[in-house]
Amino acid sequence: MDTYPKIGAHISAAGDIALAPVRAHEAGLECFQFFSRPPQGGPAKPITSKLIKEFRANSDKYDLESYIHTPYYINLASAKNNIYFGSIKVIREELERGSMLGVKYIMAHLGSAKELGEKEGVKKVIDGIVQILKDYKGQTEFLIEMSAGAGAIIGDSFEEIAKIVLAPKLKKYNIGICFDTCHGFASGYDLRTAKAVAATFKKFDKILGVKRLKLIHTNDCESDFGSHKDRHAHIGEGNIGLDGFKAIVAIAKKRKINLILETPHDLKLQQDIKILKKIRDRK
Numbered sequence: 001m002d003t004y005p006k007i008g009a010h011i012s013a014a015g016d017i018a019l020a021p022v023r024a025h026e027a028g029l030e031c032f033q034f035f036s037r038p039p040q041g042g043p044a045k046p047i048t049s050k051l052i053k054e055f056r057a058n059s060d061k062y063d064l065e066s067y068i069h070t071p072y073y074i075n076l077a078s079a080k081n082n083i084y085f086g087s088i089k090v091i092r093e094e095l096e097r098g099s100m101l102g103v104k105y106i107m108a109h110l111g112s113a114k115e116l117g118e119k120e121g122v123k124k125v126i127d128g129i130v131q132i133l134k135d136y137k138g139q140t141e142f143l144i145e146m147s148a149g150a151g152a153i154i155g156d157s158f159e160e161i162a163k164i165v166l167a168p169k170l171k172k173y174n175i176g177i178c179f180d181t182c183h184g185f186a187s188g189y190d191l192r193t194a195k196a197v198a199a200t201f202k203k204f205d206k207i208l209g210v211k212r213l214k215l216i217h218t219n220d221c222e223s224d225f226g227s228h229k230d231r232h233a234h235i236g237e238g239n240i241g242l243d244g245f246k247a248i249v250a251i252a253k254k255r256k257i258n259l260i261l262e263t264p265h266d267l268k269l270q271q272d273i274k275i276l277k278k279i280r281d282r283k
Contacts (some may be wrong), residue, residue, distance in 0.1 A: 075111030076119035099138030176214035
């Protein structure tokens, strides 16, 4: 399917990862995101040859591009070695697992520097990503997901993300960004009007570069502008509003960047999918 942006959502892979593409198709999605391991912790199920064959076959059958979200406990800015090195290990494993499954991107939140402070936290993140990507030969690309910035969370501004991806140790990797509309809005990037959306992405392009924007998490925001509170809302029911999403979809269409919903998994998720498709498909 050559229509852009493709509209997707986070889909459960519980029980059998190979069923995630089937569930995505049944939900009317054109791409999808999933966890390949328990998001709160616990061992990952092995990626067997049978699983690879079934996942790839189901993805091809329904023409679905896929993305992995890393677990919630990742913290590349932690002062605790078990958390820090554990995060490096898990992200590298997710890249390898994604490559076996034919997944296009994995994305990760960078974590909190509350124990170290921003300067030292950013340095640890850079060094951690160097270790993650060292000698990596797989096809799945690593993306940094922008955060809402509560507390000492790393990655809530374009400038801070630029300190990481443009660092001399990492610049050669051309690391991409997953922009989350709820997180961006909560971090102080206005998305409520076409003019505001244009200004926000112009700033993104100037600081990070247009080619680094790879994926957009498309969530309205229940929290106030600049509040740094990560509270997802259904499309049109938060403080960004429909005018903002019309402009966001237009940006995604122009740049051929897919959209992934992470709105609450209730009956209104189908409504969100329909809203985004209607905006995209209007003449």
